[in-house]
Amino acid sequence: MSASLDPDRPEARPDLRSLPLDHLTALVASLGERPFRARQLLRWLQQKGAASLDELTDVPRALRAALAERTTLTTLERATEQRSVDGTIKWTWRTHDGKLIESVYLPETDRRTLCVSSQAGCAVGCTFCLTGTMGLARNLTPGEIVDQVHRANRRIVELGEGEGPRPLTNLVFMGMGEPLANYRSLKIALDLLLAEDGPNFSHRHVTVSTSGLVPVMRKLGEETPVKLAVSLNATTDAQRDAIMPINRRYPLAQLLDACRSFPVRNGRRITFEYVLLGGVNDSLEDAARLAGLVRGIPTKVNLIPYNANPGLPFHAPAPERVAAFQEALVARNLTAVVRKNRGRDISAACGQLAAEGGPGDPRRAQSLTGLPVAG
The missing domain is CATH 1.10.150.530 (DNA polymerase; domain 1)
Known part of the structure; x- marks a missing residue:
């Protein structure tokens, strides 16, 4: 090293x-x-x-x-700060070499959560995700990962929304990038964030999300005590191939096998994140297949109605269709919750992070369809 x-x-x-x-x-x-x-x-x-x-x-x-x-000391520069009508705050940070990354603060009555980025951009290329249209600029260092937490903590205190030095209670690695593709830096960052002489976050309050980087999933489970979330989003290989290119390398059977062998501690469950795309993966047949796929895995399903992105050819299902999908899962004895979409008005919701205003922001360029991007 x-x-x-x-x-x-x-x-x-x-x-x-x-x-x-x-x-x-x-x-x-x-x-x-x-x-x-x-x-x-x-x-x-x-x-x-x-x-x-x-x-x-x-x-x-x-x-x-x-x-x-x-030595040097990584301290991210706050480039922009945007507050949503629902209280969500999105920060864009500038790194030492001018890369722009984003973190999202989600305040709730009983917790204060930060959504943390692990890469500048992303190479996975999920077709419904704005970050995926950026490509990968580079991995973040451990210092750049943990400093998002430190700068957010300081800013929350400055804004009078919490007491220092660590008002944040929960961390979710669901920001820009595929965390497991930057595992070396991620592991060091997690160790620092969980350290008693560091922020001392509880491992019960730290979640790492993956699009399905199968070879690294077990390593995460064996080497860290944090929780796992898997971005599933489809119930057939054909569906998943079309919207998540990583599935062509690690298809559903391999991914679900990795979930079944994941070291689940103290009765905890794997969270499966399922972005509902209208007319793509939101049928009752999909719900039935989803229940079959996760059978035998300690499971919680987070249903996420799609957050619209300029230039991407998807839309959210109608609310009644979302409710029917959820009911179909609950009827099959699955815990399924519909995630509140926070920060849509500032492009801070799931799938919307793209370092807005920076050179890598696809909202400044042509859309995937070749039409001008609005907004």
Whole structure:
């Protein structure tokens, strides 16, 4: 493992935000400092979310100067902030090299959730997802993943919507990118976010979503205690091939086998996310097939009426059709809930993230159909 923990910049100076405790311990030892300084740094960086070395007020100036000379510190720049009429907030962050990524804050009465991005763009190419039209710019580093959480925590406190240093209660890795395609950075980020000397999130409140990267799913289950969500969205291979190209590599049988063998801890369930596309996958026959596919798997189904995107040829089913689909699943003894679509008015809902306004935003270019994109 390189000192930087950044696979895209292996020779770069190490990024303090990306370093777990053992790497920080080695770093401070190389600087001639006592071991306790490593845990002190970890608390400043990951528990308090320090934005700069100047904030490390009880760290000796000589050590801060040495760190400034030999390391970097990832701190994302807030490029835009948009608030929905329903209270959802979408932030666009700018990375050190000018990439734009998005995070979405979902406040509720009993929880404060952040939807976190793992990549700048996405290579999976789901045809109903706006992020999928961007292509992949690059993986995010562990520091860029965790700093979305730190910048969001700080901003929530600044807005008077929570108390510091960690008002967030839940994390869902359902933002831009396929988390399991960036597993190396994801694993380090999860370890940092769950660390007692870090934000100390409960693993019960952290969910990682995948489009079905089968070879990495078991690894996630064996190496982390977090919850799994699978973006299913179809009940036949023909359907899924058409809307999720990853299915041509890992078809439904392989995906469901991986779900059956996934290490489910403490009676928890796998969440299957099912985006309802009008006239595509929303029939009662689809509901019956879906129940058959997940039989034998501890399951919760999240039904997500499609969020319209400019230039994409899909629409949401009528509300009564959504209700009938849900009822058909419940009648087959499945837990099925219709997810509230939050932040539609600011393009913050499921499938709508595309770093709006940035060079990779497909809303600034031609649509897939070749027609001008509206809005």
